[in-house]
Amino acid sequence: MINILIIEDDENIARMITAALSMVDYNGKCCYDGKTGSEEALKGNYDLILLDIMLPEMNGFEVMEKIKDCGTPVIFLTAMQDVADKVKGLRLGAEDYIVKPFEALELLARIDVVLRRSNKTQNIINYGDVSVDLTRHEVTLKGEHVQLTPKEFDVIVYFLQHQDIAVSRERLLSTIWGFEFEGESRTVDIHVQQVRRKLGLKDRLITIPKLGYRLERQAGK
Numbered sequence: 001m002i003n004i005l006i007i008e009d010d011e012n013i014a015r016m017i018t019a020a021l022s023m024v025d026y027n028g029k030c031c032y033d034g035k036t037g038s039e040e041a042l043k044g045n046y047d048l049i050l051l052d053i054m055l056p057e058m059n060g061f062e063v064m065e066k067i068k069d070c071g072t073p074v075i076f077l078t079a080m081q082d083v084a085d086k087v088k089g090l091r092l093g094a095e096d097y098i099v100k101p102f103e104a105l106e107l108l109a110r111i112d113v114v115l116r117r118s119n120k121t122q123n124i125i126n127y128g129d130v131s132v133d134l135t136r137h138e139v140t141l142k143g144e145h146v147q148l149t150p151k152e153f154d155v156i157v158y159f160l161q162h163q164d165i166a167v168s169r170e171r172l173l174s175t176i177w178g179f180e181f182e183g184e185s186r187t188v189d190i191h192v193q194q195v196r197r198k199l200g201l202k203d204r205l206i207t208i209p210k211l212g213y214r215l216e217r218q219a220g221k
Contacts (some may be wrong), residue, residue, distance in 0.1 A: 002026040002115065005046040007037030007063065008077060009055050013100070017050060020104035023165055026111075034058025041067040048115060051094075053078040053085070064092045073118045075110060077102075105167070109175050112161060125160045128218060130199050132157060139199070146198050149191075151176060156195050159205060159215035168212040188212075 004021055008014040009032050018028040029046075031037035035057035041049055049067070051074050053060035060076060067074075075096045076089045086097050095114045098107060116134070125132045129142045137153055139146045148156070154176045159167070169188045177187070192213055196205045205215050 002047045003045060004028050004111070005037070005041055005049045005072075006030045007032075007034065007041070007049065007055065007060070008052040009033060010052075013077075016104070017107065020107055021111075023104070024108055024161060024163075032056075034060065034063045038063045038066045041072060042070055044070055044072070046072050047118075048072065048111060049074045050077055050111075051075070053080060053089070061088060061092060064089070064094065068093045073114050075114060105162070105165070105171050105175075108162065109158075125157070127160055128204075130156075130201075132160060141199055148195070148198065152191055152195050152198070155191050156199065159195075159213070163215050163217040166208050166211060166214045170212075172212065 002025075004026055006014050006017050006028050008017065008030065011030075011032065014030040014032070018030065021028040029040070031040050034055040037051070037055070038058060041063070049072050051060045051063060053076060055063065058066075060078070064074060064076075073095045074093065075098060076094045077098050077100060078085070078089075079100045080086075081099055089097050095117065096110050098110055123133065123135045125134070131140045132153075133139075134157065137150075139148055139153065139156065155172065158172065158176060172188045172192075192205065196202055201215070205213060208214055
């Protein structure tokens with residue numbers, strides 16, 4: 001299981017993050033001040049650290065200075081929007097920088113990018129008769145290779161990593177095509193339909209009227 005350390009002094013935000021992580025079967029442990037968080041981080045038992053900047057005892061930048069050699073990737077979480085603070089955090093070695101408030105799905109998507117970059121995620125995801133190899137960018141159905149376009153591959157990976165979560169068309173557009181993409185939701189529908197057809201997911205990748213889609217988790221998983 002992926003273990004993530006949350007160093008955040010706002011307990012409500014920390015609980016929200018923990019709940020979001022549980023949706024994708026990630027384990028979150030919370031520390032509410034910089035000193036305790038840095039000590040926990042140095043134990044080295046984490047795949048990722050989510051680090052607030054405005055913390056009691058030690059601020060996030062001070063924590064980052066102390067833990068930057070431990071090898072664990074860090075994403076800063078902060079209400080600060082000053083460019084200088086962003087640059088400082090990244091220069092200290094942070095992988096990413098997320099400004100509060102943020103949506104749970106945005107956080108999970110950014111976490112996924114960092115975990116993949118750090119080779120922390122599993123390389124093969126199995127879902128029934130479907131197997132997805134993230135490293136080789138290959139998909140098989142009942143052992144037979146299935147030809148997907150790059151965007152279709154990204155769509156099925158996103159759903160597999162967010163099972164049982166209702167995902168809007170807008171979220172898929174922004175995450176997979178990018179915020180600069182000027183397409184429309186019909187683009188998402190076409191790609192989802194192709195993925196559903198090619199991988200035999202008609203009864204599992206369901207449409208949610210006026211919202212988007214949800215890939216149902218397999219029973220017992």
